Amino acid sequence: MSQLRRFEKEFVDHEIRTVIFSFDNEVLAKDYVQTTGLTWPILLDPDFSFYRAYGMPKGSWWDLASPVVLAKYGWNMVSGSLPGKRGKDLRQLGGNVLVDPDGLVELNHVSANPHDRPSGRQIIAVASGKN
Numbered sequence: 668m669s670q671l672r673r674f675e676k677e678f679v680d681h682e683i684r685t686v687i688f689s690f691d692n693e694v695l696a697k698d699y700v701q702t703t704g705l706t707w708p709i710l711l712d713p714d715f716s717f718y719r720a721y722g723m724p725k726g727s728w729w730d731l732a733s734p735v736v737l738a739k740y741g742w743n744m745v746s747g748s749l750p751g752k753r754g755k756d757l758r759q760l761g762g763n764v765l766v767d768p769d770g771l772v773e774l775n776h777v778s779a780n781p782h783d784r785p786s787g788r789q790i791i792a793v794a795s796g797k798n
Contacts, residue, residue, distance in 0.1 A: 674787030
């Protein structure tokens with residue numbers, strides 16, 4: 668999330684509105700908002716309908732604990748970013764979906780692991796038609 672938040676001003680400049688979906692309960696979502704200082708709206712999806720609609724599967728334990736993923740978690744912790752509270756479904760993978768003003772999906776990035784996300788620059792390029 669922090670990687671995308673660095674592009675918050677550029678997203679606004681490119682008229683990209685950001686909404687976060689979470690399958691966790693309201694208490695964990697509020698904690699996440701407080702911990703991260705999130706300013707974007709967060710919508711709860713307790714039945715995973717958003718995740719299923721955009722093809723975001725549950726990951727295998729290897730997807731969540733491969734050496735690359737563990738190294739990334741380690742680097743984040745060394746950099747001062749501690750993991751948040753454990754949510755409802757540890758294995759649910761996420762992604763990024765970019766929908767244009769007409770409701771057409773321009774980008775549907777399904778994450779292969781918890782750290783697999785397009786960069787803010789990639790999202791802006793897609794939104795600007797420069798992909």
